[in-house]
Every structure is written in C-alpha cells, then in structure tokens.
Amino acid sequence: MTIRLEPRMWTxxxxxxxxxxxxxxxxxxISALILAFVGGDPVRAYLHIANxxxxxxxxxxxxxxxxxxxxxxxxxxxxxxxxRLWNIGAEGQFLLGAWGASAIVLAPTLPPxxxxxxxxxxxxxxxxxxxxxxxxIPGILKARLGVNEIITSLMLNYVALFWIQYWVxxxxxxxxxxxxxxxxxxxxxPRLTDVATAVPAFSxxxxxxxxxxxxxxxxxxxxxxxxxRAGYEIRLIGDSPRAARxxxxxxxxxxxxxFVISGALAGLAGMSEVGGVVHxxxxxxxxxxxxxxxxxxxxxxxxxxxVVIASVLFGAxxxxxxEIQPSGVPAMIQGVILFSLIAGDTLVRYRIRIDRxxxxxxxxxxxxx
Amino acid sequence: MTDPDxxxxxxxxxxxxxxxxxxxxxxxxxxxxxxxxxxxxxGEVHAVLGENGAGKSTLMNILAGLYRPDSxxxxxxxxxxxxxxxxxxxxxxxxxxxxxxxxxxxxTVTENVILGLASPRFLLRTGRAEAEVGRLAKQFGLRVDPxxxxxQLSVGEQQRVEILKLLYRGARILIMDEPTAVLAxxxxxxxxxxxxxxxxxxxxxxxxxxxxxxxxAIADRITVMRRGKVTAAGMPAAGSTRAGLARLMVGRExxxxxxxxxxxxxxxxxxxxxxxxxxxxxxxxLRGTSFTIxxxxxxxxxxxxxNGQSELAxxxxxxxxxxxxIRINGRDIANASARQAIRHGIAHIPEDRTGVGSAPNLSVVxxxxxxxxxxxxxxxxxxxxxxxxxxxxxxxxxxYAIATPxxxxxxxxxxxxxxxxxxxxxxxxSEPDLIIAVQPTRxxxxxxxxxxxRLLMARRAGGAAILLIxxxxxxxxxIADRVDxxxxxxxxxxxxxxxxxxxxxxxxxxxxxDAVADxxxxxxxxxxxxx
Numbered sequence: 001m002t003i004r005l006e007p008r009m010w011t012x013x014x015x016x017x018x019x020x021x022x023x024x025x026x027x028x029x030i031s032a033l034i035l036a037f038v039g040g041d042p043v044r045a046y047l048h049i050a051n052x053x054x055x056x057x058x059x060x061x062x063x064x065x066x067x068x069x070x071x072x073x074x075x076x077x078x079x080x081x082x083x084r085l086w087n088i089g090a091e092g093q094f095l096l097g098a099w100g101a102s103a104i105v106l107a108p109t110l111p112p113x114x115x116x117x118x119x120x121x122x123x124x125x126x127x128x129x130x131x132x133x134x135x136x137i138p139g140i141l142k143a144r145l146g147v148n149e150i151i152t153s154l155m156l157n158y159v160a161l162f163w164i165q166y167w168v169x170x171x172x173x174x175x176x177x178x179x180x181x182x183x184x185x186x187x188x189x190p191r192l193t194d195v196a197t198a199v200p201a202f203s204x205x206x207x208x209x210x211x212x213x214x215x216x217x218x219x220x221x222x223x224x225x226x227x228x229r230a231g232y233e234i235r236l237i238g239d240s241p242r243a244a245r246x247x248x249x250x251x252x253x254x255x256x257x258x259f260v261i262s263g264a265l266a267g268l269a270g271m272s273e274v275g276g277v278v279h280x281x282x283x284x285x286x287x288x289x290x291x292x293x294x295x296x297x298x299x300x301x302x303x304x305x306x307v308v309i310a311s312v313l314f315g316a317x318x319x320x321x322x323e324i325q326p327s328g329v330p331a332m333i334q335g336v337i338l339f340s341l342i343a344g345d346t347l348v349r350y351r352i353r354i355d356r357x358x359x360x361x362x363x364x365x366x367x368x369x
Numbered sequence: 370m371t372d373p374d375x376x377x378x379x380x381x382x383x384x385x386x387x388x389x390x391x392x393x394x395x396x397x398x399x400x401x402x403x404x405x406x407x408x409x410x411x412g413e414v415h416a417v418l419g420e421n422g423a424g425k426s427t428l429m430n431i432l433a434g435l436y437r438p439d440s441x442x443x444x445x446x447x448x449x450x451x452x453x454x455x456x457x458x459x460x461x462x463x464x465x466x467x468x469x470x471x472x473x474x475x476x477t478v479t480e481n482v483i484l485g486l487a488s489p490r491f492l493l494r495t496g497r498a499e500a501e502v503g504r505l506a507k508q509f510g511l512r513v514d515p516x517x518x519x520x521q522l523s524v525g526e527q528q529r530v531e532i533l534k535l536l537y538r539g540a541r542i543l544i545m546d547e548p549t550a551v552l553a554x555x556x557x558x559x560x561x562x563x564x565x566x567x568x569x570x571x572x573x574x575x576x577x578x579x580x581x582x583x584x585x586a587i588a589d590r591i592t593v594m595r596r597g598k599v600t601a602a603g604m605p606a607a608g609s610t611r612a613g614l615a616r617l618m619v620g621r622e623x624x625x626x627x628x629x630x631x632x633x634x635x636x637x638x639x640x641x642x643x644x645x646x647x648x649x650x651x652x653x654x655l656r657g658t659s660f661t662i663x664x665x666x667x668x669x670x671x672x673x674x675x676n677g678q679s680e681l682a683x684x685x686x687x688x689x690x691x692x693x694x695i696r697i698n699g700r701d702i703a704n705a706s707a708r709q710a711i712r713h714g715i716a717h718i719p720e721d722r723t724g725v726g727s728a729p730n731l732s733v734v735x736x737x738x739x740x741x742x743x744x745x746x747x748x749x750x751x752x753x754x755x756x757x758x759x760x761x762x763x764x765x766x767x768x769y770a771i772a773t774p775x776x777x778x779x780x781x782x783x784x785x786x787x788x789x790x791x792x793x794x795x796x797x798x799s800e801p802d803l804i805i806a807v808q809p810t811r812x813x814x815x816x817x818x819x820x821x822x823r824l825l826m827a828r829r830a831g832g833a834a835i836l837l838i839x840x841x842x843x844x845x846x847x848i849a850d851r852v853d854x855x856x857x858x859x860x861x862x863x864x865x866x867x868x869x870x871x872x873x874x875x876x877x878x879x880x881x882x883d884a885v886a887d888x889x890x891x892x893x894x895x896x897x898x899x900x
C-alpha cells in the first residue's frame with residue numbers, strides 16, 4: 001500500500017478555513033499529549049488557560065490588551081505577505097515605532113502641558129513614521145538593488161534593538177536603569193478604567209485606545225485591498241508579478257510603498273504599546289510581537305479580520321503564560337500550532353490518495369480506518 | 370498526405386497493443402471520461418482528436434498510469450492490466466511524452482535519459498548508455514547530440530530527448546500529448562518521420578492533436594472525442610476529411626477559415642524602424658527590425674521560435690528595452706513603460722496566458738479589469754468601483770461567451786479556450802488602435818480558434834492595426850493581409866498574403882535565400898546541425 005499526494009485541481013471554498021481550525025485542534029491535541037507525557041494534566045491546563053484568558057471581563061480585557069500589538073504587527077506582516085514581500089522585520093519596526101512615539105514625549109518635541117488631544121496624535125504620527133522608515137530601508141534595497149528583504153528586514157531588527165538600548169541606557173535613562181521615566185498622563189492612551197468614575201463597570205479594565213486602532217486598521221486594510229486601485233495592484237502582484245508587469249504596474253514602487261505601510265503599522269503597534277500599556281520606553285518592550293505576527297499572518301491566511309481573531313487567540317496564550325507553570329507551555333503550544341498549520345497547508349494544496357499495491361478487485365476498496 | 374511508401378501491414382493491425390474499455394473518470398464538477406474506449410493496434414499511429422476539455426489528456430494520462438480510472442479496464446496485448454503509477458506503465462512498455470517536458474536543464478541528454486533508472490546504481494558510467502542513446506537516436510532519426518546539455522537544445526530537440534527516454538526504457542507504446550504544439554514546421558516533419566520509423570519497427574503511437582491537417586497527414590486511424598465521450602472510434606484516416614472531423618469534434622459545422630472581407634487600409638498605425646534588442650540571455654534578439662502596419666490591416670509575422678518575434682512583441686508593448694524607433698500614430702514610444710503602451714491604445718494578447726496574460730488565483734472579474742482598473746468608470750479616483758467592475762465583467766462574460774460558473778471563479782479554473790476569450794475580451798473591449806497578438810490560438814480547439822479569429826477580424830474591420838505573431842503559417846494565410854518573415858531578428862521578406870508563395874516563405878524562415886542556393890548547389894540534404 002502506498003500513500004500519495006496528488007495536487008488538487010480544485011479547492012473547495014470551505015477547505016482552507018476548515019484546515020486552519022483543524023490545525024489548531026490538532027495542535028492542542030499534540031500539546032496535550034506533550035503535557036501528559038511530562039506529567040501534567042492537559043485538561044486542567046487548558047481549562048486554566050481558558051479561564052485565565054477569557055474567564056471574566058477583567059481577564060478578557062487583559063487578553064485584548066495583549067492582542068493589540070499582535071493585531072497591528074500581524075496586519076503589517078499580512079499586508080506585506082499578501083504581495084509575497086517577506087517582511088520579517090515587524091519586530092524592529094515595532095521597536096522604532098515605540099522609540100518614535102517616546103521621542104515626542106522625551107525629546108521633548110512638544111512643550112510640557114500640551115493636552116492629550118495633541119500629544120497622542122503626534123505620538124501616533126511619529127511612531128508610524130519611524131516604523132515606516134524602518135520598513136522603507138529593506139523596501140528600497142529590494143526595489144532598487146534586488147537585495148533579499150528577508151535578510152535585510154531581519155537584520156534591522158537587531159539594529160533597532162541596539163538603537164533602543166542606546167537610548168534607554170544613555171540619554172533617556174531614568175537614573176541609570178534600563179528604562180525611561182514614566183510618561184506624563186497626557187501621553188497615555190485612554191483606557192476604559194480611566195472613565196471608571198463615570199461607568200463603574202469599567203473599573204480596572206486596562207483595554208486602551210490601541211485596540212480600537214487595531215480594529216480600525218484591519219477594516220482599513222480590508223478596504224484598501226478590496227476597494228482601491230492600490231489594493232488591486234497589491235493582490236495582482238502577489239498572485240503573479242509577471243501579469244502585474246504586463247498590466248503596466250510599477251512593481252518597484254509598490255514594493256517600497258507596501259514596505260513603508262507595513263512598517264508604519266508595526267510602528268503604530270510600538271506606539272500603542274508604550275502609550276497604552278508600559279507608559280515608558282524600555283529595552284524589553286517586546287516579547288517578540290513582531291515574530292509572533294508572522295505566525296498570526298499565516299494563521300489568518302493574510303486576511304485582515306482573521307488577523308484580529310488569531311491575535312486574540314495568541315493574546316490569550318501569552319496571557320496564560322503568566323498563569324501557567326512552567327510558563328513555556330503556551331510558547332510550546334504556539335510552536336506546535338505553527339507546525340500544524342504548515343502541515344495543514346499541504347492538505348489544502350494536495351489530496352491524499354491511498355493506493356494498494358495488490359491489484360484490487362474494485363477501485364473502491366481503498367479506505368482503511 | 371498519407372505517405373504511400375510506408376507499409377501499414379494489414380496483418381499487424383489485427384492485434385491490439387493497448388486497449389481501453391469503458392473508462393470513466395470524474396473530477397470535481399467534471400465527468401472527464403464517460404465510458405471511453407480506445408483500441409491501439411500494433412504498428413499504427415492512432416490520433417485522438419477533440420476540443421479542449423474533451424477528455425483526451427485525461428484518457429492518455431490514464432493509459433500512462435498517471436491517473437486511475439474510476440471504472441473501466443485497460444488491456445495490454447489482450448491482458449487486463451492495472452497501472453498504479455507511470456513507472457508501472459513504462460515497465461509494461463507504455464510511455465508518455467507530456468506537453469511540458471520533464472528534463473533537467475543542467476544535465477546532458479544521456480544523463481536525462483538514464484535519470485531514475487535502477488542501473489547504473491551508484492557510479493555514473495554514462496559511456497554505455499551514451500552509445501545506446503546514440504544508437505536509438507540513429508535508428509529512429511532523432512537528431513540530437515547525446516552529450517549536449519538540455520539547456521542548449523531547442524524545444525524540438527528536447528522533445529526528441531523525451532522520446533529517447535521512453536525508447537531507452539523499452540517503450541513499445543508511445544503516448545504523445547500534442548507533440549506538435551511546440552514545434553516548427555520542419556521539426557514536425559522530422560517528428561512524423563520518427564513516428565513512422567517507430568511504427569515500422571512494430572511500435573504503436575497514440576497521438577493527441579487539435580490540428581486536423583496533421584492528424585490526416587500522420588494517423589492511420591482517428592478517434593474523435595467530445596465532452597468526455599467518443600464520437601468516432603478508430604476511423605481510418607484515409608477516408609476522412611477535415612470538415613467531417615471538425616464536425617465530429619465540435620458537433621456543428623465549423624468554418625475553418627473565417628470569411629475575409631477586403632482590407633480597408635487607413636493610415637500607418639505602427640512604424641517599427643531599425644530596432645535592436647537583446648533577449649533574456651543578453652544575446653541579440655532583434656537586429657535592425659523594421660516594418661509598418663496600417664489601420665485595418667493584419668500583418669502576420671512568420672518565424673520559427675527564437676528568431677526574435679517574442680522579443681518584438683515585448684518591445685512594442687513596453688516590456689523590454691530596445692534601441693531604434695517605434696512610433697504609434699506618429700508618436701515615438703520606444704522604451705515607453707508598459708503602462709504608457711496601454712495608454713497609447715496598444716492591446717497585447719501575450720503568448721503565456723497563464724503566467725503573463727492572467728493572474729491564476731484572482732477572480733474572473735479581477736482578470737477582466739486588469740487593463741481598465743485605473744480609468745473611469747471602473748476607477749473612481751483612488752477607488753475601484755466594484756459594483757461597476759462586476760457589471761462590466763458580467764457584460765463581457767455574456768458578449769464574449771466566457772464559460773465560467775461565475776465571475777468570482779478563479780481564472781485558473783477556466784479552460785484554455787475560455788481563458789483566451791477572457792484575455793481577448795479584456796484587450797479588445799477598449800477598441801485599441803493596435804493589437805499585438807502572440808500565438809493567440811496555440812493549444813486551442815477548432816471552435817475556440819474560430820472565435821479568436823472572428824474577434825480579430827472584427828477589430829480589423831473596425832480599423833485596428835493587428836500584429837499577429839504565430840508559428841502557424843496556416844493561421845497567417847487564413848486571416849492576415851500581409852506576411853512578414855523574420856529570421857534572426859530581421860524582417861527578411863514581406864508579401865501580400867494573396868500572392869505569397871509558401872515554399873519561399875518556408876525557406877526564408879529557415880535561413881533565407883542563401884539556403885536555396887546552397888541546397889541547389891549541393892543537391893543533397895543538409896547535414897546535421899551540431900548543437
């Protein structure tokens with residue numbers, strides 16, 4: 001008996017989402033086996049994770065806070081990947097965005113006492129701009145010189161990290177610690193808990209304006225891709241660069257533009273994190289959001305709204321990491337999910353056929369449970 | 370044109386080398402083969418004729434072990450067999466030459482031939498294999514150097530390597546999927562001689578084709594398929610006519626040549642003068658090409674593949690850099706971008722439909738607006754008006770009879786003929802001044818060819834200038850007004866089609882008038898051109 005893979009000539013519409021869900025289920029199952037193997041109780045662990053992430057309004061809010069940077073960096077990756085532009089640099093663009101937003105407060109660019117209504121937009125622009133610049137570099141290198149963007153965008157992550165470290169250890173250091181002083185309240189993104197005096201139910205909810213940015217960005221990206229000329233060009237280039245060239249599209253320009261937008265989205269994520277959660281710049285501001293974003297973009301098949309869903313799932317896993325010992329368990333689950341997804345992709349593109357070597361009497365006797 | 374010298378021994382035809390009985394094969398949404406039977410006699414060339422999507426390739430792939438039938442049986446020398454893989458089939462002596470070759474470009478002919486064989490097992494001692502390859506090549510007239518690397522070979526030579534691969538493995542039955550689609554006229558003749566020498570040796574050939582003329586020229590018997598069924602089983606080629614075969618193929622009378630109205634020539638639309646360009650390998654492809662096309666005129670470029678005609682199309686459509694002058698309606702557009710070329714009203718029907726002419730995973734709508742998405746009414750400023758785009762797409766689908774389940778279907782799911790109709794619809798809809806059509810009917814069935822020709826003729830009547838680049842001389846003769854012959858990047862002859870001498874064009878295509886003189890002087894066939 002042999003098992004063969006046959007390319008599919010025709011893929012049903014439901015297959016791709018189904019394999020994605022299937023991959024997550026299989027990943028949870030494999031993870032459960034691993035947990036059981038090392039002596040844990042998978043059922044309890046999963047219940048604990050679910051409880052820690054979605055158990056009540058408070059933790060749900062925390063989950064969404066964790067999901068926020070993932071949504072924005074996930075969108076950054078999804079947009080670039082849509083054009084088959086492998087931006088692995090969301091991490092660095094995130095850091096630069098955080099730095100740019102911080103610079104508004106710490107440089108300081110605006111006089112002290114400037115109201116939030118001015119400070120926060122300025123931080124957003126600065127964050128998106130700095131991230132965009134960080135995306136522009138691999139973009140122009142690829143467009144003009146044909147340099148592989150995977151290498152350049154990845155390497156720039158390290159440059160960005162050292163750049164941040166220079167500022168938090170040096171000019172912006174708070175008394176020699178590896179962090180800046182806390183931002184003034186005007187530079188904090190509004191949180192639900194901030195209006196708890198008016199709506200007591202919001203008390204303690206840390207979800208902040210950045211989550212709204214994420215939802216808005218997802219909507220805008222869907223609109224960009226499906227309703228604008230630029231989005232049409234991105235989809236066309238992503239599917240067939242040769243057809244795009246034939247249609248008269250300037251691919252080099254598109255590479256640069258998409259890299260800049262992608263970087264700006266990741267930069268906005270960095271801004272949202274310093275402005276909405278940490279309220280200061282520190283060198284460990286990202287636990288690898290920009291890398292998780294790559295997994296999320298894949299999990300979402302580059303669809304903007306699916307990025308939001310996947311980000312919430314991953315936000316929950318990150319949050320649960322605080323609750324579960326050893327805390328590596330959620331990271332392990334993430335890794336297993338990625339592997340399952342890649343394996344599941346094979347099922348979308350190929351059919352499995354089982355052949356029996358012996359001449360069978362009828363061609364229908366091939367299934368075996 | 371059946372060669373009377375070749376004996377088709379009546380006795381040999383009695384036994385069937387390979388037989389398919391009641392083959393059924395379904396793909397999602399399509400019943401590709403619906404109770405198909407085929408008998409291939411020993412020592413015969415059996416042509417399988419049919420439109421695109423008729424199920425010919427499916428049947429052949431089943432015979433060659435690539436697919437398994439849902440039901441039905443295959444008999445080899447009268448014995449039922451079951452092929453689970455192409456390897457099973459070739460071990461039983463059944464081999465297939467696919468339309469797309471499966472050769473390793475960086476390896477030699479001999480290395481490709483022995484690739485995947487059980488012996489030699491570890492050490493590559495190609496000497497013996499090379500001698501054997503050379504012997505087989507000689508026996509069957511397959512001119513190719515066993516030591517040459519694949520990338521150095523022409524498409525025709527690569528096809529010979531594919532045939533050699535099968536012969537080396539002892540194939541008695543060769544299945545060929547549209548072998549002539551990629552060949553120049555001379556190469557086709559050579560292929561036919563090879564096929565004849567193989568059948569004379571007791572081998573059998575099943576041969577898929579769209580081209581009625583060829584089928585009548587080479588086949589002993591013909592099976593015609595339509596929509597997964599056999600409409601004529603094993604008819605002797607001797608009594609068949611083109612019109613009769615065409616009727617069996619498409620189920621209605623086909624006017625093979627589109628009716629041609631007298632040309633109403635207008636002003637010069639395209640003027641190409643002294644254009645030079647290099648190909649992808651940086652070698653000169655165009656060397657001082659010059660010609661003009663007037664409004665209401667179809668100019669056919671007759672050339673064997675690789676003589677600069679592909680580059681010519683790219684240069685005019687802004688996809689390749691060049692030097693020299695290219696004027697459209699008096700304005701120089703040499704080295705303009707593809708976008709400028711589109712804006713100047715140049716439509717382009719590219720040679721590569723799936724790689725260049727369409728985006729396979731995008732919808733029919735998205736493919737139809739590829740050239741119009743940046744202009745109103747589909748574009749509204751920065752936005753694409755999807756409602757209008759869909760309306761336009763629906764209208765075009767209707768008008769150009771693009772058969773698709775819906776306009777949201779991905780383009781890759783369209784059949785070859787429908788994809789080409791989609792491309793033509795898109796390119797012609799804007800009533801361009803100039804149409805560059807490259808191999809517009811390659812691989813299409815009779816019905817689709819006719820509709821392509823009709824559309825081009827309609828644009829000609831509407832005053833468009835049309836450059837038709839094709840390897841099918843018949844096509845030029847049936848729809849073009851003038852034929853320009855290209856050889857090694859130059860236009861070496863230009864004739865009105867009505868008074869064109871095909872013999873002379875053929876000679877010009879293959880190396881100019883000099884070859885005529887040489888051949889006459891030596892009065893002997895030209896020797897093998899060493900690769």
